[in-house]
Amino acid sequence: MSKQTVSKRVTAPSLRARKGAEKIVALTAYTAPMAQLLDPHCDLLLVGDSLGMVVHGLSTTVGVTVEMMILHGQAVMRGSTQALVAIDLPFGSYERSPEQAFDTASRIMMETGAQAVKVEAAEGVADSIAFLTGRGIPVIGHVGLRPQAVNLDGGFKARGRNDAERERVLAEARATDEAGAIAMVVEGVTPELAAEVTAAVGCPTIGIGASSACDGQILVTEDMLGLFDWTPKFVRRYADLRGAIEVGAAGYAADVRAASFPGEAEEYRLGTRK
Template sequence: MSVHSEIKRRSVPELMAYKGNKKIVCLTAYSAPIARLIDPAVDLILVGDSTAMVGYGMRDTLSITLQQMTDHGAAVVNATQQACVVIDMPFGSYQVSPQQAFENAAFMLAHSGATAVKIEGGVALAETTRFMVERGIPVLAHVGLMPQYVNTMGGFKAQGMNETAAERIVADALAHQEAGAFAVVIEGVAESLGRRITETLRIPTIGIGASPACDGQVLVTEDILGLSGDRIPRFAKNFGDAASVIRDAAQQYAHEVRDGSFPAMEHCFGVKKTK
């Protein structure tokens, strides 16, 4: 008889129960060192396809591959113990059909150890959400400003700024709820719309540039650490200056290498320590 090990990570049902009770804290991570540091503080870690831009310097999120996302997911899972880990499905890996989405999501979860996947899309992708959920893959939906739709949206522009657009996004969120999504990310929408969707849905909403009323918030970790350069998105806030710490450490290292003070004998092998 097999014995199931105790699951310490926050689970999907646990996060769903946060609705109306407590806020979901979410940050992104793409590497083991960052994931290890943020794990004790957050409920959910999103291995976002934003790693294309943040980690690889790409101009958008469209070029990251399924294998890359899976590998980053594994790094985050291996370095953490508490947070629920969700991986973004990259562009082109789920839009062809629900069957394609399931096969690729199953690969990502099996080879990374993550708990769930996130997909971007409106009503048209709700059936894909349903197909995956019915087959055991938890889905976090993403509506509003959807970076994978950057070309059809004409750039990274706020969404839902008129009544017609707002109604469409409400319909998108409702469709994914009814399809079985455990939560919905709402990005880059009018504040009143983010609030309205949160009040309408039975499942949690996680905002990024949406509304304080959302059931949780997510930001790119590099944005809150001052590691994203001079331009910080309007919806983000710098909570620390890791950039200056890294810059100063690199400068001090360079100085000591150049003046010969590093490495010292204490950093070498085969050298007897002196009292």
């Protein structure tokens, strides 16, 4: 058997050890080609249930299934070799009990090869995090704005704007940390609350709409690359992918209609190998 060179991925312990150290770079990924492009630049690739909205056109993440997460998780694993890959447990697949959470998480990890799962904070979820970590499954928590709770919260609204919400976010963060989470996504909170959460927990915090006070940052890649007309306030666009696609599609359409594509360079000829 020939010897193969295998890149060593970021591990759960090494990610957790980044607390207060070099900032964690994280992005979402849903396909193999995108994972391949992002992998050299990221410590963490998250197969988020946001794929329901970004890839499948759903209005929320609530309709995402375990099968969808597995399919996209397998693709991201094929396209990456370096980053730790974590996969969201979708709505309804883990909230009932720690045993349900373990069944879902173990299936996802077995069928994808991913290194961790992510869960949103809710009543009893800390117990499930402890149950999973005690059985060898690294878990990333998620506090603040919780996309899976969009129906309860009345939309995608920033959290922690009053004392009651602030205390709840802090309590959920502490419980998530004490349960053994390797990291924690903090979404849609004020810079002050993000700093409080980061100081209150021993695991690294990864912000999205939560200021640079966190130990790292994550964005939805397609938002960051400018694929959509509208992006949330907290997104900085680093490219204009939508514009580039529109220019490319318009040029292709014009060439087809003018019969200038395909041309001689794109045609096969008898007696040649090209």
